Amino acid sequence: MTTDLAAFAKDKGIKYFMISFTDLFGGQRAKLVPAQAIADMQEDGAGFAGFATYLDMTPAHPDMLAVPDPSSVIQLPWKPEVAWVAGNCVMEDEDVAQAPRNVLRRLIDEAAAEGMHVKTGIEAEFFLLTPDGSQISDEFDTADKPCYDQQAVMRRYDVVREICDYMLELGWGPYQNDHEDANGQFEMNWEFDDALRTADKHSFFKFMTKSVAEKHGFRATFMPKPVEGLTGNGCHAHISVWDAPGDKSKVNVFATDKGEGQTGEVGLSAKGAAFLGGIMKHASALAAITNPTVNSYKRINAPRTMSGATWAPNTVTWTGNNRTHMVRVPGPGRFELRLPDGAVNPYLLQAVIIAAGLDGVRTNADPGKRHDIDMYAEGHKIKDAPRLPLNMLDALRFYDKDTSLKAAMGEEFSAAYLKMKNDEWNDFCNHFSAWEKQNALDI
Numbered sequence: 001m002t003t004d005l006a007a008f009a010k011d012k013g014i015k016y017f018m019i020s021f022t023d024l025f026g027g028q029r030a031k032l033v034p035a036q037a038i039a040d041m042q043e044d045g046a047g048f049a050g051f052a053t054y055l056d057m058t059p060a061h062p063d064m065l066a067v068p069d070p071s072s073v074i075q076l077p078w079k080p081e082v083a084w085v086a087g088n089c090v091m092e093d094e095d096v097a098q099a100p101r102n103v104l105r106r107l108i109d110e111a112a113a114e115g116m117h118v119k120t121g122i123e124a125e126f127f128l129l130t131p132d133g134s135q136i137s138d139e140f141d142t143a144d145k146p147c148y149d150q151q152a153v154m155r156r157y158d159v160v161r162e163i164c165d166y167m168l169e170l171g172w173g174p175y176q177n178d179h180e181d182a183n184g185q186f187e188m189n190w191e192f193d194d195a196l197r198t199a200d201k202h203s204f205f206k207f208m209t210k211s212v213a214e215k216h217g218f219r220a221t222f223m224p225k226p227v228e229g230l231t232g233n234g235c236h237a238h239i240s241v242w243d244a245p246g247d248k249s250k251v252n253v254f255a256t257d258k259g260e261g262q263t264g265e266v267g268l269s270a271k272g273a274a275f276l277g278g279i280m281k282h283a284s285a286l287a288a289i290t291n292p293t294v295n296s297y298k299r300i301n302a303p304r305t306m307s308g309a310t311w312a313p314n315t316v317t318w319t320g321n322n323r324t325h326m327v328r329v330p331g332p333g334r335f336e337l338r339l340p341d342g343a344v345n346p347y348l349l350q351a352v353i354i355a356a357g358l359d360g361v362r363t364n365a366d367p368g369k370r371h372d373i374d375m376y377a378e379g380h381k382i383k384d385a386p387r388l389p390l391n392m393l394d395a396l397r398f399y400d401k402d403t404s405l406k407a408a409m410g411e412e413f414s415a416a417y418l419k420m421k422n423d424e425w426n427d428f429c430n431h432f433s434a435w436e437k438q439n440a441l442d443i
């Protein structure tokens with residue numbers, strides 16, 4: 001593991017470091033620092049005006065410093081003289097409480113103190129569009145059911161192969177790539193890892209995918225629903241909890257072969273069931289984090305797409321190996337949360353999973369009944385399952401009412417997030433749309 005960035009620069013021929021942090025809206029911000037200056041920056045951090053990003057700060061706030069975490073450094077495979085490194089935000093010698101990577105680091109420590117080490121894998125779906133973002137990049141990609149389309153994935157082989165090669169180089173263990181369920185949509189999968197490592201890789205994957213797409217004359221987007229009527233960009237998370245972090249982990253504490261009860265039958269231990277119970281209990285509120293944009297609610301609660309299924313949930317239910325529910329337990333020892341979308345902040349995604357899951361374990365939360373039906377066809381038969389929020393304001397209100405989740409994510413973070421997201425909602429409401437005119441002009 002890298003500990004000395006100056007030595008890393010010398011060894012790898014790095015000329016510039018991007019000291020990067022992610023703001024509350026998931027925007028990645030960076031300063032380019034020449035290698036000659038990195039030793040000092042590693043001590044003191046790179047300075048930023050917090051107000052200029054989405055962190056709920058004023059112009060009067062003192063300098064915010066992003067202190068690079070050397071263990072996260074990645075040499076850009078497509079521009080080897082540059083290295084990316086995630087920074088932890090600090091102000092006047094204290095961690096900035098609302099900064100997403102700090103929120104996650106705090107929750108990882110809390111879980112570790114209780115003997116739980118969360119590992120996750122994520123599936124960050126994306127579209128390849130024309131450079132102006134107005135349409136999908138491949139005019140021949142028009143099939144009604146384009147999922148796994150062999151011809152279409154090969155028409156974008158140069159992009160997919162380049163990204164996959166880089167993941168191989170970086171040692172991420174990529175293992176499959178495909179054309180997804182919407183025209184123009186792709187998914188690339190790599191191995192699961194500790195929550196902070198997955199969050200850093202998720203951030204870097206977005207940066208890398210956008211960069212490689214630009215190089216090939218396309219535009220990659222992770223927007224939840226970039227094309228009306230087509231399946232949206234999910235960011236499913238596969239979650240397990242282990243006895244130790246990193247390579248030291250030996251025991252998956254979620255796994256059971258006892259097979260008793262509804263969760264045991266699908267291979268989840270009592271602890272796994274309680275963790276899942278926490279996710280179920282807080283689902284409507286945590287949607288404010290996992291589905292963070294106005295557009296997110298066009299993906300969940302959506303009408304049937306052209307392919308025949310949205311692949312997104314609209315109700316808080318769980319099941320065994322069945323993709324029509326919010327949570328799927330595909331096999332022993334892990335479950336898949338299918339709620340998050342491509343706009344999710346990589347750090348807040350992991351943080352809210354841990355926050356809700358920890359609360360579940362602490363309160364021995366009951367995940368409720370397992371439903372083994374096709375939710376798309378028979379969802380109406382389940383009368384008592386909570387519905388997911390219908391829009392961003394709904395989600396923000398659920399989050400605001402969920403005092404235990406707010407506290408677990410941190411009061412300062414929650415206040416800042418709610419303030420900035422409510423401002424965004426108000427901005428959206430002030431936007432005058434063609435739909436309104438069409439529906440009210442002649443009233």
Ligand SMILES: [Mg+2]
Pocket residue numbers: 123125180187234
């Ligand atoms: Mg997928």
